[in-house]
Amino acid sequence: MKIVVAGGTGCVGARLAEILRRQGHEVRIAARASGVDVITHQGLNEVMVGAEVVVDVLNSPSFDDAPAMAFFQTSSRNLLEAASAEGVRHYLALSIVGCERLQGSGYFRAKLAQENLVRDGGVPYSILRATQFFEFLDRVVDDGLDGDVIRLAPARVQFIAAEDVAAALADIVDRAPANDTLEVAGPDPFRLDDLVQRFMTARQDERPVVAEPTALYFGTSLGDETLIADGNPRFGHTEFDLWLKRANKSAD
Template sequence: MKIVVVGGSGLIGSNVVHRLRRDGHETVAASPGSGVNTITGEGLARALEGAQVVIDVANSPSFEDGAVLKFFETSSRNLLAAEAQAGVEHHLALSVVGTDRLSQSGYFRAKIAQEKLIQASRIPYTILRATQFFEFVGSIIEAASERDGIRLSPALIQPIAADDVAAALADLAVGTPLNGIVEIAGPDRFPLDELARKFLAARADSRQVIADVHARYFGSELNDRSLVAGDSPRIGPTRFQNWLSRTSQ
């Protein structure tokens, strides 16, 4: 099976490419660095020739409201049009748990727009919504840093290891399109402020974390449903504490 991974050089994409190649699939790691650009359309037709499956894990280089919306809309339109021409049989895209609940955020509005374009196309599809990656906890902390400390909501979060997300994508890619949305999350839920304290303590970082129910998460206020999976999600096997111990050594 020929599978094209758009965003194939990134954190998730490179992992998915490795898994699929290991399992014997002809796998193309498509990115601007390899001559495939979903914004300009450069190299798309050549990369998709003969492909049965496309996995889209590309992300916007900018999170500014206008730029991120333009990225996901332009990239998705170009990619889906090229897939239709190539006869692709399955479009698999990575999205985010909470996308439909966090519309105050420009990033999540852009992901909603991407999902709608996929759903409106005639190409059979699967959308995998994942919770926040363990690997992004540090970035979440830095985004919440203020002069008096790190101000974070105590709302629940259910983070997951990027490796577990990549494994799920590789599995879904060789299966039948679901024509719907499936969620994946980590095995544990934590208040977001508590998660940050665990992360900082493991790295001997003494900065104070302040619980604030009104603290914004990339533009949105949170509640206990915002960042956790719904009913019957896939559950990744890696626990945060095990990942934290391993990566802090």
Template sequence: MKIVVIGGSGLIGANIVGRLRLDGHEVVAASPRTGVDTVTAAGLAQALAGAQVVVDVANSPSFEDRAALEFFETSGRNLLAAEVDAGVEHHLALSVVGTDRLPQSGYFRAKVAQETLIKASRIPYTIVRATQFFEFIGSIIDANIDGEVARLSPALMQPIAADDVSALLADLAVGAPLNSTLEIAGPDCFPIDEIARKFLVAQDDRRQVIADVHARYFGSQLSDRSLLPGAHPRLGPTRFHNWLSRAQRA
């Protein structure tokens, strides 16, 4: 089976590419780094020729509201049009849990726009909404730091290891399209401020975290349900403390 991974050079994409190649599939790691640009459509038709499946895990290079929306809309339209021309049979895309609950965030509005394009296309699809990755907790802290103090919401999150997300996407890529959205999350819930403290302690980082119910999360004020999945998500097996231990040894 020929599978094209859009964003195939990134954290999730490279992991998926490696898994699928080990299983014997013909896999194209498509990204601007490899000459495939979904925004300009450069190299897109050639990459998709003969492909049965496209896995889209590309992310906007900017979280600024307008830039993110332009990226996901332009990239989505170009990619889906090229898939129709190539006869692609399954479009599998990675999105984020809570996108439809955080309209104050331009980035999440852009992800909703991407999902809308996928659902409106003629291509059978599967959308996977994942919770925040363990690997991004440092970025969440950095986005809210003022000097040596980060003010973070105590709202709950259920983060997941990027490797667990990649494993699910690789499995779904070789299966039939679901024509629906499913969610994946980690096995445990944490207040955001608490998991940030655990992360900093493990990194021997002396910066402080203060819980602030008014702290914004990429532009949005959170409730306890904002970042949590629904009633029956797929659960990744990796627990946060195990991931932290491995990250410290790496």
């Protein structure tokens, strides 16, 4: 099967492309590194020729409100237009668990806008919402940093390994379009401050992590259900300690 992976050089995209190739699919990468710019349309029609499935795992280079909205709206419109013209039978987009509950953040508003474009794009689709990635923890630390203290809401979270998200996407690729939203979450619940404390301890970073209920998460408030999957999600299998061991080994 011919599959276009938009963002196929990123954290999830590179892992997904590797899985799909191992499965025998013909994978084409839509990314600037491969000569495709989904914003300017450069190379987009060419990479789409003969494609049966498109997987959009692109991420905005900016978390700021206006640039994120512009990126997700433009990239999604361009990809959907090209997919529709080519007769793509399945458009699979990666989104974020809880994005509709995080509307105090422009980035999460942009992700919700992207979902709406996919639903209304005229191409059979599936949307996979994933919980936050373990690989994202460095950014969480930076976002919570207040001087030498990291202030985080003690809200429940279900962080997941990027490789488990890629595996879930690869599984959905082989299925009929759901024309609906699916979810994937990490195998274990944590309190955000506890998870980050374990992450910091493993890195021998002695900066204290302080639980502060009013602390914002990328500009928006968190409750116990904000970042938790709804209904009956599928679950990743990589536990935090295993992910941490692998991450530390690859860093050595």
